[in-house]
Amino acid sequence: xxxxxxxxxxxxxxxxxxxxxxxxxxxxxxxxxxxxxxxxxxxxxxxxxxxxxxxxxxxxxxxxxxxxxxxxxxxxxxxxxxxxxxxxxxxxxxxxxxxxxxxxxxxxxxxxxxxxxxxxxxxxxxxxxxxxxxxxxxxxxxxxxxxxxxxxxxxxxxxxxxxxxxxxxxxxxxxxxxxxxxxxxxxxxxxxxxxxxxxxxxxxxxxxxxxxxxxxxxxxxxxxxxxxxxxxxxxxxxxxxxxxxxxxxxxxxxxxxxxxxxxxxxxxxxxxxxxxxxxxxxxxxxxxxxxxxxxx
Amino acid sequence: xxxxxxxxxxxxxxxxxxxxxxxxxxxxxxxxxxxxxxxxxxxxxxxxxxxxxxxxxxxxxxxxxxxxxxxxxxxxxxxxxxxxxxxxxxxxxxxxxxxxxxxxxxxxxxxxxxxxxxxxxxxxxxxxxxxxxxxxxxxxxxxxxxxxxxxxxxx
Numbered sequence: 443x444x445x446x447x448x449x450x451x452x453x454x455x456x457x458x459x460x461x462x463x464x465x466x467x468x469x470x471x472x473x474x475x476x477x478x479x480x481x482x483x484x485x486x487x488x489x490x491x492x493x494x495x496x497x498x499x500x501x502x503x504x505x506x507x508x509x510x511x512x513x514x515x516x517x518x519x520x521x522x523x524x525x526x527x528x529x530x531x532x533x534x535x536x537x538x539x540x541x542x543x544x545x546x547x548x549x550x551x552x553x554x555x556x557x558x559x560x561x562x563x564x565x566x567x568x569x570x571x572x573x574x575x576x577x578x579x580x581x582x583x584x585x586x587x588x589x590x591x592x593x594x595x596x597x598x599x600x601x602x603x604x605x606x607x608x609x610x611x612x613x614x615x616x617x618x619x620x621x622x623x624x625x626x627x628x629x630x631x632x633x634x635x636x637x638x639x640x641x642x643x644x645x646x647x648x649x650x651x652x653x654x655x656x657x658x659x660x661x662x663x664x665x666x667x668x669x670x671x672x673x674x675x676x677x678x679x680x681x682x683x684x685x686x687x688x689x690x691x692x693x694x695x696x697x698x699x700x701x702x703x704x705x706x707x708x709x710x711x712x713x714x715x716x717x718x719x720x721x722x723x724x725x726x727x728x729x730x731x732x733x734x735x736x737x738x
Numbered sequence: 739x740x741x742x743x744x745x746x747x748x749x750x751x752x753x754x755x756x757x758x759x760x761x762x763x764x765x766x767x768x769x770x771x772x773x774x775x776x777x778x779x780x781x782x783x784x785x786x787x788x789x790x791x792x793x794x795x796x797x798x799x800x801x802x803x804x805x806x807x808x809x810x811x812x813x814x815x816x817x818x819x820x821x822x823x824x825x826x827x828x829x830x831x832x833x834x835x836x837x838x839x840x841x842x843x844x845x846x847x848x849x850x851x852x853x854x855x856x857x858x859x860x861x862x863x864x865x866x867x868x869x870x871x872x873x874x875x876x877x878x879x880x881x882x883x884x885x886x887x888x889x890x891x892x893x
Contacts, residue, residue: 477850484857515824518883519859520803543777567777578786583889586791586802591771594778595787606781 446630449623453516453707456671459684465625467504467511469522470530470553474589475562478519484516493631497695498530500560507676520587526551526625528719529730530615532665533557535692535731540565542611547600547652550577552584554616559590568592569606599635600648603655606669614662617645617677619668623729624721645677653685656736662687664732669705669720674730678716679709690718694723700732741790742767742792745799749812749816749850760792767792777790798850798863801880808858815843817864818854827853827861828884845870851877 450460469531470493471478479507482502489508495501500613504511511517512524533554538544539561545595549570558568570593578597585593595734596606600615619641623629649664656662664681666673689712700716702709719729742760746752760767761775763785770778770789778785799845801809810816819827823837833853843851847869853861862882868875 514889515828515855515859515861515883518828518886553756564790569777569781579889580788582787583886586804587886589804590859591769591790591804592774593786594770594774594781594789596781596783596787598783606783608777608780 443575443631444498444634445688446463446600449630452563453669456701459722460623462713463624463721463725465526465721465725465727467524468527469502469504469603470525470557471500471522472520472556473558473592475519478584481516481521483624484521488514497529499534501525501527503527506702514589516609520586520589521557523553523556523584523588526555526727528724528726529553529667530557531694531729532614532663533561534611534653536614536661536663537696538562538566538568538612540730543567544569545603545607545613545652545655546570547603547613547615547648548572548618549581549595550574551580552588554614555581555593556584556588556590556594557591557709557711558614559585559588562592563641564590566592567594569610570595571598571600571603573597580604580655600650603651606655608655609657610655610660612665613652613663614697615649615662615664617648617664617673619645619666619673620670621667622721624727638668638670641668642672642677645673646680649677649681650685653681653687653734653736658736659738660736661690662734662736664734667727668730669718669728672703674718674732675700675704675709675713675716678732680711681734682710682712686737688737689713689715690733690735691732694731697729697731698723700730739795740797740799741795742799742801742805745793745801746809749809749852751809751812754808754812755792761788763788765794767794794892798880800885801863803883806860806862806883810854813843813852813888815851816854817841817850817851817870818856819861821856824861826857827864827879828882830879830882832867832879833864833877835870835873838870838875838877841870845875853877853882
């Protein structure tokens with residue numbers, strides 16, 4: 443498996459580098475259960491210092507805490523979800539509304555599923571699909587803990603989304619991917635280009651099924667926590683050439699434009715409307731987000 | 739085995755859920771809205787989770803988080819505990835009388851009581867092991883919200 447130097451060289455070809463990034467824990471206030479003000483005040487009374495993240499609606503950085511925020515009463519009561527800031531952005535881009543029928547293609551452990559439900563104010567319908575049996579329990583626990591009551595979860599692959607016999611108003615494809623180095627020093631050495639290409643094939647199958655299950659004129663958000671073009675821009679490029687979708691600008695105040703010429707390969711120009719979050723530039727996990735609209 | 743209706747009956751809130759309103763998926767009970775029910779019917783397959791989870795059958799029924807809070811707010815018997823005892827209870831420990839700052843309803847041995855923190859949030863259910871009217875009173879831990887963490891570990 444390649445080492446860090448191999449990635450340094452690879453990212454250099456993308457015009458970037460690998461720089462140390464210190465990720466602070468972040469949480470998402472669960473407004474289905476508590477207001478921002480009440481949670482901030484309650485955690486502050488326990489000695490937890492929080493800082494609002496300007497570009498994510500419900501996100502706070504944990505500036506300091508003397509204990510783990512994953513094992514206190516307020517966590518167990520579902521007042522917040524420990525969720526990295528970048529991971530909170532795909533749902534914000536999708537912007538689900540209370541009256542809509544929404545699909546989450548790769549749902550476990552449920553961070554984005556419960557965030558969808560929160561944005562929908564527990565109204566409408568959210569369908570969650572998860573193919574990995576061993577991840578179902580965490581999905582179920584998080585849905586319950588966060589007080590989401592508009593979700594039906596199925597233990598099935600998103601590749602069968604069309605078999606549900608529904609056409610969705612909004613679809614989220616947060617696809618399985620290789621991940622990225624921010625927050626995991628051992629990440630280098632776990633993956634190589636063959637893995638990225640293999641993931642890419644599965645990602646295309648899922649995105650294709652997701653688009654088939656989307657209403658005409660409606661939105662699909664495709665995201666990964668990968669920085670590898672094979673799993674990001676190349677998948678969107680393929681979608682723009684092979685699926686009935688067009689790209690729309692991802693309106694976020696941070697992140698770079700999608701790469702339209704990675705490793706010398708010219709991609710569809712609209713791939714540039716996507717957003718790519720390099721950890722050393724955004725202070726978040728690495729992330730990639732694309733917004734696609736199905737043709738009318 | 740105690741099911742959701744036997745549980746509601748035992749804690750004096752039998753009218754909270756109508757018998758025909760709850761659905762069972764494997765070992766868990768759920769309240770599913772008509773809209774969600776229609777969606778599931780259209781999907782033509784059994785979900786692993788749907789709507790509001792009410793809880794799981796057991797020797798004592800294990801209520802879901804929302805039902806626990808709902809029932810506790812109407813329950814006849816509750817004990818309020820100190821902040822220090824709160825986390826010990828969530829970790830599975832019993833409650834000793836000195837940690838109880840207020841008690842409502844039955845204090846006699848064998849009664850089910852809802853354990854409340856200083857914010858009036860329900861932490862779980864206990865059964866009175868030794869009468870709470872004495873300084874040796876003990877509430878045995880039956881079920882608590884730390885179950886969320888333990889489910890993950892069991893997995």
